[in-house]
């Protein structure tokens with residue numbers, strides 16, 4: 001039995017549940033539950049406050065957990081970072097009042113920085129040889145400069161609109177973050193086997209999300225060139241069309257260079273291009 005801790009409520013909760021469900025785990029997620037048993041896999045899911053998860057994983061109350069990389073880095077618990085999960089992407093940044101002239105990290109010398117991430121901020125300041133005060137607060141960090149509590153803040157930014165509406169500007173990116181799977185080091189072999197099975201499934205879900213199934217018609221004379229553009233997993237499937245000199249070609253294309261490749265395919269004579277989502281992908 002593997003115990004997985006996920007966030008009880010907040011930004012990570014839904015995507016964490018979705019990832020487990022897409023990995024084939026079936027469970028009822030009744031609200032206000034502390035834990036739930038997965039019906040078809042030897043896993044128990046614990047619902048906890050995200051900030052507490054690294055401690056619970058260190059204490060082996062949970063074997064693995066899903067948290068923001070920022071929380072993992074801040075807590076400095078005995079946790080291995082096993083896998084980045086590709087959701088809840090954000091950055092931890094320093095921001096100062098918009099009216100402030102900022103000429104570089106040295107501008108922070110002697111200032112007071114409000115943050116919920118004192119360990120990460122201290123590490124960042126040390127790295128750059130800057131001395132500044134750190135004022136730890138647990139929420140609404142962005143209002144600190146406005147009420148005279150601090151000269152600067154360090155907080156999570158995704159779009160920057162919260163900073164803007166509080167009259168702040170982002171001046172330094174301290175770290176990039178996304179949801180990560182953490183684990184207690186030295187899992188028992190039985191738990192390690194379950195975790196490996198789960199990671200295999202997570203990988204299939206992740207690669208499926210990053211790839212699309214593509215079908216197109218092309219003149220036979222272009223098949224070779226198109227194959228070099230979209231080689232697919234082993235090679236594309238080619239089927240003859242009921243029209244002399246033409247084929248249907250099926251392959252897989254990565255989301256990241258999708259639009260660029262479509263342009264190239266069209267220039268090679270591809271027509272009738274269909275792009276279809278993939279649910280699971282196993283190499």
Ligand code: ATP
Pocket residue numbers: 009010011012049050051067068069070071088089090156157158159177178179
């Ligand atoms: P609390 O625990 O007090 O509810 P929190 O900030 O820890 O507050 P959430 O706001 O749910 O909890 O954020 C959880 C995690 O989601 C953060 O640690 C961060 O990794 C990520 N995150 C936070 N804000 C954003 C955002 N705007 N965009 C993407 N990811 C975010």
Ligand code: ZN
Pocket residue numbers: 049050051
């Ligand atoms: Zn939290």
